[in-house]
Amino acid sequence: MALLDVRSISKSFGAIRALHDVSFSVDAGEVVGLMGDNGAGKSTMVKLIAGNFPPSEGAIVVDGKACHFHRPIEARAEGIEVVYQELALADNLTAAENVFLGREIKKGFWPLRILDKQSMIRRAGELFDELKSETRPRDLVKKMSGGQRQAVAIARARLSNAKLVLMDEPTAAISVRQVAEVLELIRRLKSSGVSVMLISHRMPDVFTVCDRIVVLRRGSKVADKETAKTSPEQITGLITGAIREA
Amino acid sequence: MKLSAIQATEETHAAISDIVNIREQSALHRVMTSQAFWVAAALFALVVFMTWLEPTFGTADNVTNITRNFAPLAIMSLGMTVVIITGGIDLSVGSVMGLVAIVTGLLLTWHHSWYVAFAAGLLAGLACGAFNGFFVAYIGMPSFVVTLGMLSIARSLAVVLSGNQMLYQFGPDAPIVRAIGQAKWPLHPPTGWAPRWMPEFSSHFWVMVILALILGAIFIFTAWARHLYAIGSNENAARLTGVSVDWIKFQAYVFSALTASIASLLLLGYSGSAINAMGTGYELRVIAGTVIGGANLMGGYGTAFGAVIGSAFLEVIRNALLMAGIDSNWQGAFVGMFIVIAVLLGMQTSGTSLVATIREWIVWKRV
Numbered sequence: 001m002a003l004l005d006v007r008s009i010s011k012s013f014g015a016i017r018a019l020h021d022v023s024f025s026v027d028a029g030e031v032v033g034l035m036g037d038n039g040a041g042k043s044t045m046v047k048l049i050a051g052n053f054p055p056s057e058g059a060i061v062v063d064g065k066a067c068h069f070h071r072p073i074e075a076r077a078e079g080i081e082v083v084y085q086e087l088a089l090a091d092n093l094t095a096a097e098n099v100f101l102g103r104e105i106k107k108g109f110w111p112l113r114i115l116d117k118q119s120m121i122r123r124a125g126e127l128f129d130e131l132k133s134e135t136r137p138r139d140l141v142k143k144m145s146g147g148q149r150q151a152v153a154i155a156r157a158r159l160s161n162a163k164l165v166l167m168d169e170p171t172a173a174i175s176v177r178q179v180a181e182v183l184e185l186i187r188r189l190k191s192s193g194v195s196v197m198l199i200s201h202r203m204p205d206v207f208t209v210c211d212r213i214v215v216l217r218r219g220s221k222v223a224d225k226e227t228a229k230t231s232p233e234q235i236t237g238l239i240t241g242a243i244r245e246a
Numbered sequence: 247m248k249l250s251a252i253q254a255t256e257e258t259h260a261a262i263s264d265i266v267n268i269r270e271q272s273a274l275h276r277v278m279t280s281q282a283f284w285v286a287a288a289l290f291a292l293v294v295f296m297t298w299l300e301p302t303f304g305t306a307d308n309v310t311n312i313t314r315n316f317a318p319l320a321i322m323s324l325g326m327t328v329v330i331i332t333g334g335i336d337l338s339v340g341s342v343m344g345l346v347a348i349v350t351g352l353l354l355t356w357h358h359s360w361y362v363a364f365a366a367g368l369l370a371g372l373a374c375g376a377f378n379g380f381f382v383a384y385i386g387m388p389s390f391v392v393t394l395g396m397l398s399i400a401r402s403l404a405v406v407l408s409g410n411q412m413l414y415q416f417g418p419d420a421p422i423v424r425a426i427g428q429a430k431w432p433l434h435p436p437t438g439w440a441p442r443w444m445p446e447f448s449s450h451f452w453v454m455v456i457l458a459l460i461l462g463a464i465f466i467f468t469a470w471a472r473h474l475y476a477i478g479s480n481e482n483a484a485r486l487t488g489v490s491v492d493w494i495k496f497q498a499y500v501f502s503a504l505t506a507s508i509a510s511l512l513l514l515g516y517s518g519s520a521i522n523a524m525g526t527g528y529e530l531r532v533i534a535g536t537v538i539g540g541a542n543l544m545g546g547y548g549t550a551f552g553a554v555i556g557s558a559f560l561e562v563i564r565n566a567l568l569m570a571g572i573d574s575n576w577q578g579a580f581v582g583m584f585i586v587i588a589v590l591l592g593m594q595t596s597g598t599s600l601v602a603t604i605r606e607w608i609v610w611k612r613v
């Protein structure tokens with residue numbers, strides 16, 4: 001049984017049809033690439049799965065259970081985490097504080113329940129070690145590289161034992177070295193049994209880490225192929241519309 | 247499960263001690279590079295200089311005066327700091343003071359006991375805060391607009407309720423009210439034990455100290471404060487991670503109104519009267535103190551210490567100009583200059599030191 005099953009999803013914003021009858025699935029421990037031109041509906045798909053808004057039609061099934069998310073917290077409760085390049089980190093807090101934001105470890109009794117900073121720093125340090133990332137828990141996120149920021153965001157997902165991590169263009173604005181770092185992080189997630197949905201415009205990234213590639217064009221799915229059985233040329237053709245469907 | 251956690255801890259033991267080292271350096275580093283630290287240093291230098299220049303400046307009496315004068319502003323700066331950390335602003339604090347004073351004064355005039363009057367005053371103030379918080383947090387209006395509206399509403403209510411009269415016939419509890427506002431500790435002989443050189447600190451000062459310590463502890467130790475900073479630095483992120491953004495922003499405005507109410511009650515007790523003009527223009531002085539103390543108007547940064555130091559700095563400048571015999575009309579120019587300088591430094595360095603900026607500037611010049 002698939003971990004995530006997206007069934008005939010459509011989404012309209014007023015007159016704009018962002019997604020039309022899209023179905024695909026993600027298995028446990030699988031890395032799926034979601035590709036498409038600007039405005040193809042990729043981010044909309046992520047937001048639907050992450051619970052930012054409900055679909056106009058269709059169903060999202062997680063672990064065999066039909067879900068109707070209205071808020072991100074509800075999706076998170078089902079083990080779905082989202083990693084954005086910039087969006088979800090607070091610059092003025094440290095790496096550890098960001099990892100634990102909204103679910104801080106506390107100690108003591110009410111009304112003197114205070115933060116257990118030592119435990120959070122230790123746990124965050126362990127998560128960064130697991131991810132083999134050179135991110136220090138006490139550093140401010142503001143002063144971090146794009147790769148380190150990704151590590152913080154991914155550590156957040158690891159902390160909650162997410163089953164599926166959605167990554168919307170995590171490699172869009174970072175250096176070559178940092179891209180390699182992020183791809184390595186994705187491999188580590190996969191090897192620990194976590195599924196990943198990677199959205200990217202960068203063909204090499206998708207072909208390095210993804211098991212399968214789903215292509216959207218103008219809100220419809222035009223391809224769903226195993227990476228081994230396709231090529232960057234074919235995918236490019238599908239994205240631009242040079243190849244109609246495959 | 248537990249065992250593996252312990253093992254993991256042991257394995258990373260060396261790494262942890264590294265981390266602890268890093269922290270000890272960075273804690274000192276952080277203090278040294280904070281704007282509040284440099285303002286405190288400037289304040290200290292100014293005090294030393296003034297005491298040397300004008301011996302009456304350093305007398306116990308003058309210190310009593312200065313600390314009493316800035317305490318209400320510092321108390322409100324604590325509230326303002328919380329709002330500013332969320333990325334908002336509260337322009338209504340001065341008017342809220344006026345309304346609280348009039349509501350309390352009216353009840354006292356009607357011979358209610360002091361605690362009923364104080365409670366009613368506090369409630370009126372909190373209601374203003376709740377109004378601000380509701381429209382900013384839940385309706386999503388800009389804080390500048392909502393609190394500007396409240397600035398006008400609260401002042402107008404104060405004028406209407408007071409019948410544009412000064413209230414001073416406070417009934418049977420008048421002595422208690424005055425005692426609260428005029429209390430001092432420790433006292434000089436014959437009533438007290440304090441040596442002559444020691445200032446008799448006002449109740450205003452002690453309330454400020456207690457509130458600052460409480461807020462400081464909250465900033466350091468609680469998840470609530472973490473959420474506050476997160477909202478200020480990236481509201482969207484805070485929301486996505488499940489922080490109750492609206493509720494916390496609402497609380498920030500209520501807290502700001504609470505501090506304004508407390509300041510108002512202290513001033514009402516001190517003067518033994520209530521006027522509807524109380525606190526006029528205070529919003530700007532409070533914001534100035536908060537900003538000079540290092541709070542970032544863009545949100546995400548501010549400290550309790552900074553709020554107090556910034557307010558103290560403004561008052562000491564005012565007092566120093568007075569003592570130095572400089573025309574009091576120059577005050578505004580000086581205060582304005584310090585606001586601009588402080589924010590300029592805060593912006594350019596965004597949390598790093600003045601020294602670093604100057605160093606960068608010199609390096610850049612050489613190139």
Ligand SMILES: Nc1ncnc2c1ncn2[C@@H]1O[C@H](COP(=O)(O)OP(=O)(O)OP(=O)(O)O)[C@@H](O)[C@H]1O
Pocket residue numbers: 013016017018036037038039040041042043044045
């Ligand atoms: N909240 C919204 N309200 C109205 N229209 C929207 C909204 N969100 C997305 N759209 C529209 O839906 C379509 C798909 O947008 P989406 O952001 O999903 O594209 P994308 O594939 O992520 O593109 P990109 O590669 O540029 O990120 C676009 O036409 C966009 O204008």
Ligand SMILES: [Mg+2]
Pocket residue numbers: 042043044
């Ligand atoms: Mg997008």
